[in-house]
Amino acid sequence: AQTVTQSQPEMxxxxxxxxxxxxxxxxxxxxxxxxxxxxxPSRQMILVIRQEAYKQQNATENRFSVNFQKAAKSFxxxxxxxxxxDTAMYFCAFMNLQTxxxxxxxxxxxxxxxxx
Amino acid sequence: GxxxxxxxxxVICKSGTSVKIECRSLDFQATTMFWYxxxxxxxxxxxxxxxxxxxxxxxxxxxxxxxxxxHASLTLSTLTVTSAHPEDSSFxxxxxxxxxxxIYxxxxxxxxxxxxx
Numbered sequence: 001a002q003t004v005t006q007s008q009p010e011m012x013x014x015x016x017x018x019x020x021x022x023x024x025x026x027x028x029x030x031x032x033x034x035x036x037x038x039x040x041p042s043r044q045m046i047l048v049i050r051q052e053a054y055k056q057q058n059a060t061e062n063r064f065s066v067n068f069q070k071a072a073k074s075f076x077x078x079x080x081x082x083x084x085x086d087t088a089m090y091f092c093a094f095m096n097l098q099t100x101x102x103x104x105x106x107x108x109x110x111x112x113x114x115x116x
Numbered sequence: 117g118x119x120x121x122x123x124x125x126x127v128i129c130k131s132g133t134s135v136k137i138e139c140r141s142l143d144f145q146a147t148t149m150f151w152y153x154x155x156x157x158x159x160x161x162x163x164x165x166x167x168x169x170x171x172x173x174x175x176x177x178x179x180x181x182x183x184x185x186x187h188a189s190l191t192l193s194t195l196t197v198t199s200a201h202p203e204d205s206s207f208x209x210x211x212x213x214x215x216x217x218x219i220y221x222x223x224x225x226x227x228x229x230x231x232x233x
Contacts, residue, residue, distance in 0.1 A: 037224075042226070043154075043207060043209075043226065043227045044224065044226050044227070045160075045209065045211070045224035046224075091159060091160070102148070102213070103150055103162055103165055104150070104160075104162075104211075104222065105162075106159045106160045107159060108158070108159045109158075109159050111157075
């Protein structure tokens with residue numbers, strides 16, 4: 001079974017600063033995807049960034065980047081130049097490509113607050 | 117981009133009644149949809165996987181007769197909470213996967229807040 005662990009229940013960062021959210025996962029599979037989703041107060045789940053396990057290069061999306069360490073099973077999210085709109089719950093998620101269902105397994109989330 | 121519409125956004129019902137929640141993919145076909153439940157300040161817990169034209173696959177511990185799922189077309193899946201009780205009060209979220217979109221993750225609906233009184 002896959003498990004996703006986010007060890008930081010809450011974090012805060014000053015506006016314009018950089019923050020890193022941690023995520024580790026446990027799997028015996030080799031073919032999978034990893035995602036970071038954002039859930040603002042509206043509760044709408046928004047995809048922030050994704051990473052294919054077979055790719056060594058870390059994914060980046062504007063101010064968002066990941067540090068993917070496959071051997072260590074670590075997938076941290078770095079938010080640069082934090083903005084007030086980044087305040088939200090952030091969920092790390094794992095998708096196993098080996099099975100047919102391909103459902104997402106979510107971590108417990110990190111509540112990020114950007115301080116003006 | 118892909119859009120998933122979920123209705124209603126919130127509903128209050130009396131204990132013992134049934135409530136239907138709809139999840140529609142507006143601009144793509146979804147052979148598979150997922151239903152999640154989220155308690156306050158907690159993560160999303162997968163309830164069931166809904167496959168078009170076949171029976172849903174429920175996660176362990178989820179009552180099939182209580183949470184009825186129907187996926188009759190490639191754009192619509194419904195979750196019916198039957199004989200609702202206060203402990204069923206929660207936030208329910210659906211997500212859909214495009215036929216070709218697995219590498220892009222899934223698109224989520226905006227969720228339904230169910231309150232059973």
